Amino acid sequence: MIAIQFDHFGGPEVLQPVELAAPVPGPGEVLLTVEAAGVNFADTHQTDGSYLGADALPYVPGSEVVARTPDGRRVLARVSHGYAEQVTAKESALLEIPEDLGAAEALALMVQGLTAWHLLRTSARLRAGETVVVHSAAGGVGSLAVQLAREFGAGRVLAQVSSPDKERLVLDLGADAVVSYPLQEKADVVLDAVGGELFDLALDSLASFGRLVSYGSAARTGFTPVDPARLGRLNAAVVGFWLRPTLAAPGAVDGPLEELFGLVADGRLKPVAGGSYPLTEARRAHEDMLARRTVGKVVLVP
Known part of the structure:
Protein backbone atom coordinates (compact mmCIF):
# COMPACT_ATOMS: atom_id res chain seq x y z
CA MET A 1 0.00 0.00 0.00
CA ILE A 2 1.00 3.65 -0.43
CA ALA A 3 1.62 5.69 2.73
CA ILE A 4 3.23 9.05 3.52
CA GLN A 5 6.25 8.76 5.79
CA PHE A 6 9.14 10.87 7.04
CA ASP A 7 12.45 9.49 8.32
CA HIS A 8 13.91 12.77 9.61
CA PHE A 9 12.41 15.97 10.97
CA GLY A 10 11.91 19.09 8.89
CA GLY A 11 9.41 20.98 6.80
CA PRO A 12 6.87 19.57 4.36
CA GLU A 13 9.70 18.44 2.08
CA VAL A 14 10.44 15.48 4.39
CA LEU A 15 7.04 13.90 3.62
CA GLN A 16 7.57 11.13 1.08
CA PRO A 17 5.24 8.55 -0.53
CA VAL A 18 6.48 5.05 0.26
CA GLU A 19 5.31 1.50 -0.32
CA LEU A 20 4.56 -0.30 2.96
CA ALA A 21 2.95 -3.59 3.91
CA ALA A 22 -0.68 -3.28 4.96
CA PRO A 23 -1.02 -3.11 8.77
CA VAL A 24 -2.21 -6.22 10.59
CA PRO A 25 -5.17 -5.73 12.96
CA GLY A 26 -4.57 -6.67 16.58
CA PRO A 27 -7.16 -7.98 19.03
CA GLY A 28 -10.35 -5.93 18.84
CA GLU A 29 -9.14 -4.06 15.76
CA VAL A 30 -10.34 -3.94 12.18
CA LEU A 31 -8.52 -3.19 8.93
CA LEU A 32 -9.96 -0.13 7.20
CA THR A 33 -9.69 1.02 3.59
CA VAL A 34 -9.23 4.78 3.66
CA GLU A 35 -11.58 7.06 1.71
CA ALA A 36 -10.00 10.27 3.07
CA ALA A 37 -7.48 11.14 5.77
CA GLY A 38 -7.74 14.37 7.74
CA VAL A 39 -4.86 16.85 7.85
CA ASN A 40 -4.43 18.78 11.08
CA PHE A 41 -2.05 21.60 11.96
CA ALA A 42 -0.66 19.33 14.66
CA ASP A 43 0.65 17.10 11.87
CA THR A 44 3.07 19.87 10.87
CA HIS A 45 4.43 19.85 14.43
CA GLN A 46 4.92 16.09 14.24
CA THR A 47 6.80 16.54 10.99
CA ASP A 48 9.20 19.17 12.35
CA GLY A 49 9.80 17.26 15.60
CA SER A 50 7.81 19.48 17.97
CA TYR A 51 5.65 16.52 19.03
CA LEU A 52 7.80 13.45 18.39
CA GLY A 53 11.12 12.12 19.59
CA ALA A 54 13.73 10.80 17.19
CA ASP A 55 13.12 7.28 18.47
CA ALA A 56 9.69 7.36 16.74
CA LEU A 57 11.22 7.60 13.25
CA PRO A 58 10.38 6.64 10.55
CA TYR A 59 6.82 7.84 11.08
CA VAL A 60 3.52 7.90 9.18
CA PRO A 61 1.42 10.86 10.46
CA GLY A 62 -2.36 11.18 10.48
CA SER A 63 -4.86 10.78 13.30
CA GLU A 64 -8.28 10.44 11.64
CA VAL A 65 -9.89 8.85 8.61
CA VAL A 66 -13.17 8.24 6.88
CA ALA A 67 -12.95 4.65 5.70
CA ARG A 68 -14.69 1.39 4.84
CA THR A 69 -14.73 -1.71 7.01
CA PRO A 70 -14.34 -5.15 5.36
CA ASP A 71 -18.12 -5.61 5.62
CA GLY A 72 -18.81 -2.31 3.83
CA ARG A 73 -19.66 0.06 6.64
CA ARG A 74 -18.62 3.71 6.13
CA VAL A 75 -17.02 4.93 9.35
CA LEU A 76 -15.22 7.83 10.98
CA ALA A 77 -12.29 6.69 13.10
CA ARG A 78 -9.45 8.02 15.22
CA VAL A 79 -6.30 6.19 14.19
CA SER A 80 -2.53 6.26 14.25
CA HIS A 81 -0.66 6.59 10.95
CA GLY A 82 -3.67 7.75 8.94
CA TYR A 83 -1.79 9.05 5.87
CA ALA A 84 -2.13 5.68 4.14
CA GLU A 85 -4.36 3.61 1.90
CA GLN A 86 -5.15 1.23 4.77
CA VAL A 87 -5.13 1.62 8.56
CA THR A 88 -6.23 -0.29 11.64
CA ALA A 89 -8.60 1.00 14.30
CA LYS A 90 -10.35 -0.26 17.40
CA GLU A 91 -13.73 -1.68 16.43
CA SER A 92 -15.20 -0.08 19.58
CA ALA A 93 -14.06 3.38 18.43
CA LEU A 94 -15.69 3.34 14.98
CA LEU A 95 -18.53 5.74 14.30
CA GLU A 96 -20.80 4.87 11.38
CA ILE A 97 -21.61 7.89 9.22
CA PRO A 98 -24.20 8.52 6.49
CA GLU A 99 -23.33 7.89 2.85
CA ASP A 100 -24.43 11.41 1.89
CA LEU A 101 -22.14 13.19 4.38
CA GLY A 102 -18.96 14.44 2.71
CA ALA A 103 -15.72 12.97 4.02
CA ALA A 104 -14.24 16.41 4.74
CA GLU A 105 -17.34 17.48 6.64
CA ALA A 106 -17.30 14.30 8.73
CA LEU A 107 -13.57 14.59 9.43
CA ALA A 108 -14.01 18.22 10.47
CA LEU A 109 -16.11 17.07 13.40
CA MET A 110 -13.46 14.71 14.80
CA VAL A 111 -10.31 16.60 15.81
CA GLN A 112 -11.42 20.14 14.96
CA GLY A 113 -15.01 19.71 16.07
CA LEU A 114 -14.10 18.14 19.39
CA THR A 115 -11.43 20.81 19.92
CA ALA A 116 -13.86 23.67 19.27
CA TRP A 117 -16.51 22.06 21.49
CA HIS A 118 -14.12 21.60 24.42
CA LEU A 119 -12.51 25.03 23.99
CA LEU A 120 -15.87 26.67 24.52
CA ARG A 121 -17.60 24.25 26.89
CA THR A 122 -14.77 22.76 28.96
CA SER A 123 -11.93 25.28 28.95
CA ALA A 124 -13.58 28.69 28.51
CA ARG A 125 -16.85 27.66 30.21
CA LEU A 126 -18.66 30.11 27.98
CA ARG A 127 -21.63 31.89 29.55
CA ALA A 128 -24.64 33.33 27.75
CA GLY A 129 -24.15 36.85 26.43
CA GLU A 130 -20.35 36.86 26.55
CA THR A 131 -18.11 38.25 23.79
CA VAL A 132 -15.87 35.68 22.11
CA VAL A 133 -12.87 36.37 19.86
CA VAL A 134 -11.71 33.52 17.64
CA HIS A 135 -8.21 33.68 16.18
CA SER A 136 -7.53 31.84 12.89
CA ALA A 137 -11.29 31.92 12.47
CA ALA A 138 -11.32 30.54 8.91
CA GLY A 139 -9.34 27.44 9.85
CA GLY A 140 -10.59 24.00 10.77
CA VAL A 141 -11.14 24.72 14.47
CA GLY A 142 -11.88 28.42 14.07
CA SER A 143 -14.63 28.03 11.46
CA LEU A 144 -16.45 25.63 13.78
CA ALA A 145 -15.76 27.68 16.92
CA VAL A 146 -17.33 30.77 15.33
CA GLN A 147 -20.55 28.84 14.73
CA LEU A 148 -20.53 26.95 18.03
CA ALA A 149 -19.94 30.11 20.06
CA ARG A 150 -23.14 31.51 18.62
CA GLU A 151 -24.93 28.18 19.15
CA PHE A 152 -23.77 28.06 22.78
CA GLY A 153 -25.14 31.52 23.59
CA ALA A 154 -22.36 34.05 22.96
CA GLY A 155 -23.59 37.63 22.77
CA ARG A 156 -21.01 38.65 20.15
CA VAL A 157 -18.63 36.54 18.08
CA LEU A 158 -15.61 38.36 16.67
CA ALA A 159 -13.17 36.83 14.19
CA GLN A 160 -9.49 37.41 13.51
CA VAL A 161 -8.29 36.30 10.05
CA SER A 162 -5.44 36.93 7.62
CA SER A 163 -7.08 37.77 4.26
CA PRO A 164 -10.17 39.38 2.66
CA ASP A 165 -11.41 36.01 1.34
CA LYS A 166 -11.31 34.63 4.86
CA GLU A 167 -13.14 37.70 6.14
CA ARG A 168 -16.04 36.94 3.80
CA LEU A 169 -16.08 33.32 4.88
CA VAL A 170 -16.25 33.98 8.62
CA LEU A 171 -18.93 36.64 8.22
CA ASP A 172 -20.97 34.15 6.20
CA LEU A 173 -20.50 31.66 9.05
CA GLY A 174 -22.09 34.09 11.50
CA ALA A 175 -19.28 36.20 12.97
CA ASP A 176 -20.53 39.65 13.97
CA ALA A 177 -17.36 41.35 12.81
CA VAL A 178 -13.76 40.83 11.78
CA VAL A 179 -11.37 42.51 14.21
CA SER A 180 -7.73 43.37 14.69
CA TYR A 181 -5.86 44.47 17.79
CA PRO A 182 -6.25 46.63 19.78
CA LEU A 183 -9.90 45.66 20.14
CA GLN A 184 -12.59 48.30 20.35
CA GLU A 185 -14.32 46.28 23.06
CA LYS A 186 -13.00 43.95 25.73
CA ALA A 187 -13.46 40.22 25.22
CA ASP A 188 -14.72 37.71 27.75
CA VAL A 189 -13.19 34.76 25.89
CA VAL A 190 -10.35 34.57 23.36
CA LEU A 191 -9.46 31.30 21.58
CA ASP A 192 -5.84 31.40 20.42
CA ALA A 193 -3.95 28.80 18.38
CA VAL A 194 -1.18 31.18 17.29
CA GLY A 195 0.77 32.35 20.32
CA GLY A 196 3.57 34.88 20.14
CA GLU A 197 2.62 38.52 19.70
CA LEU A 198 -1.04 37.69 19.07
CA PHE A 199 -1.25 35.95 22.45
CA ASP A 200 0.18 39.02 24.14
CA LEU A 201 -2.22 41.40 22.42
CA ALA A 202 -5.17 39.15 23.26
CA LEU A 203 -4.24 38.95 26.92
CA ASP A 204 -4.32 42.74 27.21
CA SER A 205 -7.74 42.77 25.53
CA LEU A 206 -9.55 40.62 28.09
CA ALA A 207 -12.40 41.96 30.15
CA SER A 208 -12.39 41.48 33.92
CA PHE A 209 -12.69 37.74 34.62
CA GLY A 210 -11.93 37.06 30.95
CA ARG A 211 -10.35 33.79 29.78
CA LEU A 212 -7.67 33.40 27.13
CA VAL A 213 -7.59 29.77 25.99
CA SER A 214 -4.33 28.77 24.31
CA TYR A 215 -4.49 25.60 22.21
CA GLY A 216 -1.61 25.94 19.75
CA SER A 217 1.55 27.79 18.78
CA ALA A 218 1.31 28.31 15.03
CA ALA A 219 3.65 31.31 15.31
CA PRO A 228 1.12 36.06 37.58
CA ALA A 229 1.12 39.68 38.72
CA ARG A 230 -0.03 40.72 35.24
CA LEU A 231 -2.90 38.26 35.44
CA GLY A 232 -3.82 39.72 38.79
CA ARG A 233 -3.84 43.26 37.43
CA LEU A 234 -5.98 42.14 34.49
CA ASN A 235 -8.23 40.03 36.72
CA ALA A 236 -8.03 37.42 33.97
CA ALA A 237 -7.09 33.80 33.37
CA VAL A 238 -4.97 31.91 30.84
CA VAL A 239 -6.14 28.36 30.18
CA GLY A 240 -4.20 25.76 28.23
CA PHE A 241 -5.90 23.08 26.15
CA TRP A 242 -4.63 19.94 24.41
CA LEU A 243 -7.08 17.56 22.81
CA ARG A 244 -5.07 14.35 23.12
CA PRO A 245 -5.33 13.87 26.92
CA THR A 246 -8.87 15.26 26.86
CA LEU A 247 -10.00 12.36 24.68
CA ALA A 248 -9.26 9.95 27.54
CA ALA A 249 -11.63 11.69 29.95
CA PRO A 250 -15.01 10.03 30.56
CA GLY A 251 -17.69 11.46 28.27
CA ALA A 252 -15.22 13.63 26.35
CA VAL A 253 -15.87 12.08 22.93
CA ASP A 254 -19.24 10.36 22.47
CA GLY A 255 -21.49 13.07 23.94
CA PRO A 256 -19.83 16.00 22.17
CA LEU A 257 -19.67 14.13 18.86
CA GLU A 258 -23.34 13.23 19.14
CA GLU A 259 -24.18 16.90 19.70
CA LEU A 260 -21.98 18.01 16.79
CA PHE A 261 -23.49 15.51 14.36
CA GLY A 262 -26.95 16.49 15.55
CA LEU A 263 -26.25 20.15 14.84
CA VAL A 264 -25.03 19.28 11.35
CA ALA A 265 -28.11 17.13 10.69
CA ASP A 266 -30.32 20.05 11.79
CA GLY A 267 -28.49 22.47 9.50
CA ARG A 268 -27.28 24.58 12.43
CA LEU A 269 -23.59 23.75 12.01
CA LYS A 270 -21.84 23.77 8.64
CA PRO A 271 -18.34 22.26 8.58
CA VAL A 272 -16.18 23.98 5.97
CA ALA A 273 -14.63 21.58 3.45
CA GLY A 274 -11.24 23.01 2.51
CA GLY A 275 -8.70 21.63 0.09
CA SER A 276 -8.72 18.01 -1.07
CA TYR A 277 -5.30 16.69 -2.12
CA PRO A 278 -4.17 13.33 -3.50
CA LEU A 279 -2.51 11.30 -0.76
CA THR A 280 0.80 11.45 -2.62
CA GLU A 281 0.68 15.28 -2.45
CA ALA A 282 0.71 15.49 1.35
CA ARG A 283 3.75 17.73 1.09
CA ARG A 284 1.75 20.32 -0.88
CA ALA A 285 -1.10 20.13 1.63
CA HIS A 286 1.30 20.93 4.48
CA GLU A 287 2.92 23.74 2.48
CA ASP A 288 -0.45 25.35 1.81
CA MET A 289 -1.55 24.98 5.42
CA LEU A 290 1.64 26.53 6.78
CA ALA A 291 1.35 29.39 4.27
CA ARG A 292 -2.24 30.05 5.41
CA ARG A 293 -3.61 29.29 1.98
CA THR A 294 -6.20 26.83 3.30
CA VAL A 295 -9.54 27.18 5.05
CA GLY A 296 -11.69 24.68 6.90
CA LYS A 297 -10.92 20.97 6.78
CA VAL A 298 -8.07 19.75 4.58
CA VAL A 299 -8.05 16.10 3.50
CA LEU A 300 -5.85 13.63 1.64
CA VAL A 301 -7.53 11.20 -0.75
CA PRO A 302 -5.84 7.90 -1.69
Whole structure:
Protein backbone atom coordinates (compact mmCIF):
# COMPACT_ATOMS: atom_id res chain seq x y z
CA MET A 1 0.00 0.00 0.00
CA ILE A 2 1.00 3.65 -0.43
CA ALA A 3 1.62 5.69 2.73
CA ILE A 4 3.23 9.05 3.52
CA GLN A 5 6.25 8.76 5.79
CA PHE A 6 9.14 10.87 7.04
CA ASP A 7 12.45 9.49 8.32
CA HIS A 8 13.91 12.77 9.61
CA PHE A 9 12.41 15.97 10.97
CA GLY A 10 11.91 19.09 8.89
CA GLY A 11 9.41 20.98 6.80
CA PRO A 12 6.87 19.57 4.36
CA GLU A 13 9.70 18.44 2.08
CA VAL A 14 10.44 15.48 4.39
CA LEU A 15 7.04 13.90 3.62
CA GLN A 16 7.57 11.13 1.08
CA PRO A 17 5.24 8.55 -0.53
CA VAL A 18 6.48 5.05 0.26
CA GLU A 19 5.31 1.50 -0.32
CA LEU A 20 4.56 -0.30 2.96
CA ALA A 21 2.95 -3.59 3.91
CA ALA A 22 -0.68 -3.28 4.96
CA PRO A 23 -1.02 -3.11 8.77
CA VAL A 24 -2.21 -6.22 10.59
CA PRO A 25 -5.17 -5.73 12.96
CA GLY A 26 -4.57 -6.67 16.58
CA PRO A 27 -7.16 -7.98 19.03
CA GLY A 28 -10.35 -5.93 18.84
CA GLU A 29 -9.14 -4.06 15.76
CA VAL A 30 -10.34 -3.94 12.18
CA LEU A 31 -8.52 -3.19 8.93
CA LEU A 32 -9.96 -0.13 7.20
CA THR A 33 -9.69 1.02 3.59
CA VAL A 34 -9.23 4.78 3.66
CA GLU A 35 -11.58 7.06 1.71
CA ALA A 36 -10.00 10.27 3.07
CA ALA A 37 -7.48 11.14 5.77
CA GLY A 38 -7.74 14.37 7.74
CA VAL A 39 -4.86 16.85 7.85
CA ASN A 40 -4.43 18.78 11.08
CA PHE A 41 -2.05 21.60 11.96
CA ALA A 42 -0.66 19.33 14.66
CA ASP A 43 0.65 17.10 11.87
CA THR A 44 3.07 19.87 10.87
CA HIS A 45 4.43 19.85 14.43
CA GLN A 46 4.92 16.09 14.24
CA THR A 47 6.80 16.54 10.99
CA ASP A 48 9.20 19.17 12.35
CA GLY A 49 9.80 17.26 15.60
CA SER A 50 7.81 19.48 17.97
CA TYR A 51 5.65 16.52 19.03
CA LEU A 52 7.80 13.45 18.39
CA GLY A 53 11.12 12.12 19.59
CA ALA A 54 13.73 10.80 17.19
CA ASP A 55 13.12 7.28 18.47
CA ALA A 56 9.69 7.36 16.74
CA LEU A 57 11.22 7.60 13.25
CA PRO A 58 10.38 6.64 10.55
CA TYR A 59 6.82 7.84 11.08
CA VAL A 60 3.52 7.90 9.18
CA PRO A 61 1.42 10.86 10.46
CA GLY A 62 -2.36 11.18 10.48
CA SER A 63 -4.86 10.78 13.30
CA GLU A 64 -8.28 10.44 11.64
CA VAL A 65 -9.89 8.85 8.61
CA VAL A 66 -13.17 8.24 6.88
CA ALA A 67 -12.95 4.65 5.70
CA ARG A 68 -14.69 1.39 4.84
CA THR A 69 -14.73 -1.71 7.01
CA PRO A 70 -14.34 -5.15 5.36
CA ASP A 71 -18.12 -5.61 5.62
CA GLY A 72 -18.81 -2.31 3.83
CA ARG A 73 -19.66 0.06 6.64
CA ARG A 74 -18.62 3.71 6.13
CA VAL A 75 -17.02 4.93 9.35
CA LEU A 76 -15.22 7.83 10.98
CA ALA A 77 -12.29 6.69 13.10
CA ARG A 78 -9.45 8.02 15.22
CA VAL A 79 -6.30 6.19 14.19
CA SER A 80 -2.53 6.26 14.25
CA HIS A 81 -0.66 6.59 10.95
CA GLY A 82 -3.67 7.75 8.94
CA TYR A 83 -1.79 9.05 5.87
CA ALA A 84 -2.13 5.68 4.14
CA GLU A 85 -4.36 3.61 1.90
CA GLN A 86 -5.15 1.23 4.77
CA VAL A 87 -5.13 1.62 8.56
CA THR A 88 -6.23 -0.29 11.64
CA ALA A 89 -8.60 1.00 14.30
CA LYS A 90 -10.35 -0.26 17.40
CA GLU A 91 -13.73 -1.68 16.43
CA SER A 92 -15.20 -0.08 19.58
CA ALA A 93 -14.06 3.38 18.43
CA LEU A 94 -15.69 3.34 14.98
CA LEU A 95 -18.53 5.74 14.30
CA GLU A 96 -20.80 4.87 11.38
CA ILE A 97 -21.61 7.89 9.22
CA PRO A 98 -24.20 8.52 6.49
CA GLU A 99 -23.33 7.89 2.85
CA ASP A 100 -24.43 11.41 1.89
CA LEU A 101 -22.14 13.19 4.38
CA GLY A 102 -18.96 14.44 2.71
CA ALA A 103 -15.72 12.97 4.02
CA ALA A 104 -14.24 16.41 4.74
CA GLU A 105 -17.34 17.48 6.64
CA ALA A 106 -17.30 14.30 8.73
CA LEU A 107 -13.57 14.59 9.43
CA ALA A 108 -14.01 18.22 10.47
CA LEU A 109 -16.11 17.07 13.40
CA MET A 110 -13.46 14.71 14.80
CA VAL A 111 -10.31 16.60 15.81
CA GLN A 112 -11.42 20.14 14.96
CA GLY A 113 -15.01 19.71 16.07
CA LEU A 114 -14.10 18.14 19.39
CA THR A 115 -11.43 20.81 19.92
CA ALA A 116 -13.86 23.67 19.27
CA TRP A 117 -16.51 22.06 21.49
CA HIS A 118 -14.12 21.60 24.42
CA LEU A 119 -12.51 25.03 23.99
CA LEU A 120 -15.87 26.67 24.52
CA ARG A 121 -17.60 24.25 26.89
CA THR A 122 -14.77 22.76 28.96
CA SER A 123 -11.93 25.28 28.95
CA ALA A 124 -13.58 28.69 28.51
CA ARG A 125 -16.85 27.66 30.21
CA LEU A 126 -18.66 30.11 27.98
CA ARG A 127 -21.63 31.89 29.55
CA ALA A 128 -24.64 33.33 27.75
CA GLY A 129 -24.15 36.85 26.43
CA GLU A 130 -20.35 36.86 26.55
CA THR A 131 -18.11 38.25 23.79
CA VAL A 132 -15.87 35.68 22.11
CA VAL A 133 -12.87 36.37 19.86
CA VAL A 134 -11.71 33.52 17.64
CA HIS A 135 -8.21 33.68 16.18
CA SER A 136 -7.53 31.84 12.89
CA ALA A 137 -11.29 31.92 12.47
CA ALA A 138 -11.32 30.54 8.91
CA GLY A 139 -9.34 27.44 9.85
CA GLY A 140 -10.59 24.00 10.77
CA VAL A 141 -11.14 24.72 14.47
CA GLY A 142 -11.88 28.42 14.07
CA SER A 143 -14.63 28.03 11.46
CA LEU A 144 -16.45 25.63 13.78
CA ALA A 145 -15.76 27.68 16.92
CA VAL A 146 -17.33 30.77 15.33
CA GLN A 147 -20.55 28.84 14.73
CA LEU A 148 -20.53 26.95 18.03
CA ALA A 149 -19.94 30.11 20.06
CA ARG A 150 -23.14 31.51 18.62
CA GLU A 151 -24.93 28.18 19.15
CA PHE A 152 -23.77 28.06 22.78
CA GLY A 153 -25.14 31.52 23.59
CA ALA A 154 -22.36 34.05 22.96
CA GLY A 155 -23.59 37.63 22.77
CA ARG A 156 -21.01 38.65 20.15
CA VAL A 157 -18.63 36.54 18.08
CA LEU A 158 -15.61 38.36 16.67
CA ALA A 159 -13.17 36.83 14.19
CA GLN A 160 -9.49 37.41 13.51
CA VAL A 161 -8.29 36.30 10.05
CA SER A 162 -5.44 36.93 7.62
CA SER A 163 -7.08 37.77 4.26
CA PRO A 164 -10.17 39.38 2.66
CA ASP A 165 -11.41 36.01 1.34
CA LYS A 166 -11.31 34.63 4.86
CA GLU A 167 -13.14 37.70 6.14
CA ARG A 168 -16.04 36.94 3.80
CA LEU A 169 -16.08 33.32 4.88
CA VAL A 170 -16.25 33.98 8.62
CA LEU A 171 -18.93 36.64 8.22
CA ASP A 172 -20.97 34.15 6.20
CA LEU A 173 -20.50 31.66 9.05
CA GLY A 174 -22.09 34.09 11.50
CA ALA A 175 -19.28 36.20 12.97
CA ASP A 176 -20.53 39.65 13.97
CA ALA A 177 -17.36 41.35 12.81
CA VAL A 178 -13.76 40.83 11.78
CA VAL A 179 -11.37 42.51 14.21
CA SER A 180 -7.73 43.37 14.69
CA TYR A 181 -5.86 44.47 17.79
CA PRO A 182 -6.25 46.63 19.78
CA LEU A 183 -9.90 45.66 20.14
CA GLN A 184 -12.59 48.30 20.35
CA GLU A 185 -14.32 46.28 23.06
CA LYS A 186 -13.00 43.95 25.73
CA ALA A 187 -13.46 40.22 25.22
CA ASP A 188 -14.72 37.71 27.75
CA VAL A 189 -13.19 34.76 25.89
CA VAL A 190 -10.35 34.57 23.36
CA LEU A 191 -9.46 31.30 21.58
CA ASP A 192 -5.84 31.40 20.42
CA ALA A 193 -3.95 28.80 18.38
CA VAL A 194 -1.18 31.18 17.29
CA GLY A 195 0.77 32.35 20.32
CA GLY A 196 3.57 34.88 20.14
CA GLU A 197 2.62 38.52 19.70
CA LEU A 198 -1.04 37.69 19.07
CA PHE A 199 -1.25 35.95 22.45
CA ASP A 200 0.18 39.02 24.14
CA LEU A 201 -2.22 41.40 22.42
CA ALA A 202 -5.17 39.15 23.26
CA LEU A 203 -4.24 38.95 26.92
CA ASP A 204 -4.32 42.74 27.21
CA SER A 205 -7.74 42.77 25.53
CA LEU A 206 -9.55 40.62 28.09
CA ALA A 207 -12.40 41.96 30.15
CA SER A 208 -12.39 41.48 33.92
CA PHE A 209 -12.69 37.74 34.62
CA GLY A 210 -11.93 37.06 30.95
CA ARG A 211 -10.35 33.79 29.78
CA LEU A 212 -7.67 33.40 27.13
CA VAL A 213 -7.59 29.77 25.99
CA SER A 214 -4.33 28.77 24.31
CA TYR A 215 -4.49 25.60 22.21
CA GLY A 216 -1.61 25.94 19.75
CA SER A 217 1.55 27.79 18.78
CA ALA A 218 1.31 28.31 15.03
CA ALA A 219 3.65 31.31 15.31
CA ARG A 220 6.37 28.85 16.41
CA THR A 221 7.99 31.52 18.58
CA GLY A 222 8.35 29.34 21.66
CA PHE A 223 6.61 29.75 24.98
CA THR A 224 5.17 33.11 25.99
CA PRO A 225 5.99 33.95 29.64
CA VAL A 226 2.94 34.89 31.69
CA ASP A 227 3.54 37.00 34.77
CA PRO A 228 1.12 36.06 37.58
CA ALA A 229 1.12 39.68 38.72
CA ARG A 230 -0.03 40.72 35.24
CA LEU A 231 -2.90 38.26 35.44
CA GLY A 232 -3.82 39.72 38.79
CA ARG A 233 -3.84 43.26 37.43
CA LEU A 234 -5.98 42.14 34.49
CA ASN A 235 -8.23 40.03 36.72
CA ALA A 236 -8.03 37.42 33.97
CA ALA A 237 -7.09 33.80 33.37
CA VAL A 238 -4.97 31.91 30.84
CA VAL A 239 -6.14 28.36 30.18
CA GLY A 240 -4.20 25.76 28.23
CA PHE A 241 -5.90 23.08 26.15
CA TRP A 242 -4.63 19.94 24.41
CA LEU A 243 -7.08 17.56 22.81
CA ARG A 244 -5.07 14.35 23.12
CA PRO A 245 -5.33 13.87 26.92
CA THR A 246 -8.87 15.26 26.86
CA LEU A 247 -10.00 12.36 24.68
CA ALA A 248 -9.26 9.95 27.54
CA ALA A 249 -11.63 11.69 29.95
CA PRO A 250 -15.01 10.03 30.56
CA GLY A 251 -17.69 11.46 28.27
CA ALA A 252 -15.22 13.63 26.35
CA VAL A 253 -15.87 12.08 22.93
CA ASP A 254 -19.24 10.36 22.47
CA GLY A 255 -21.49 13.07 23.94
CA PRO A 256 -19.83 16.00 22.17
CA LEU A 257 -19.67 14.13 18.86
CA GLU A 258 -23.34 13.23 19.14
CA GLU A 259 -24.18 16.90 19.70
CA LEU A 260 -21.98 18.01 16.79
CA PHE A 261 -23.49 15.51 14.36
CA GLY A 262 -26.95 16.49 15.55
CA LEU A 263 -26.25 20.15 14.84
CA VAL A 264 -25.03 19.28 11.35
CA ALA A 265 -28.11 17.13 10.69
CA ASP A 266 -30.32 20.05 11.79
CA GLY A 267 -28.49 22.47 9.50
CA ARG A 268 -27.28 24.58 12.43
CA LEU A 269 -23.59 23.75 12.01
CA LYS A 270 -21.84 23.77 8.64
CA PRO A 271 -18.34 22.26 8.58
CA VAL A 272 -16.18 23.98 5.97
CA ALA A 273 -14.63 21.58 3.45
CA GLY A 274 -11.24 23.01 2.51
CA GLY A 275 -8.70 21.63 0.09
CA SER A 276 -8.72 18.01 -1.07
CA TYR A 277 -5.30 16.69 -2.12
CA PRO A 278 -4.17 13.33 -3.50
CA LEU A 279 -2.51 11.30 -0.76
CA THR A 280 0.80 11.45 -2.62
CA GLU A 281 0.68 15.28 -2.45
CA ALA A 282 0.71 15.49 1.35
CA ARG A 283 3.75 17.73 1.09
CA ARG A 284 1.75 20.32 -0.88
CA ALA A 285 -1.10 20.13 1.63
CA HIS A 286 1.30 20.93 4.48
CA GLU A 287 2.92 23.74 2.48
CA ASP A 288 -0.45 25.35 1.81
CA MET A 289 -1.55 24.98 5.42
CA LEU A 290 1.64 26.53 6.78
CA ALA A 291 1.35 29.39 4.27
CA ARG A 292 -2.24 30.05 5.41
CA ARG A 293 -3.61 29.29 1.98
CA THR A 294 -6.20 26.83 3.30
CA VAL A 295 -9.54 27.18 5.05
CA GLY A 296 -11.69 24.68 6.90
CA LYS A 297 -10.92 20.97 6.78
CA VAL A 298 -8.07 19.75 4.58
CA VAL A 299 -8.05 16.10 3.50
CA LEU A 300 -5.85 13.63 1.64
CA VAL A 301 -7.53 11.20 -0.75
CA PRO A 302 -5.84 7.90 -1.69
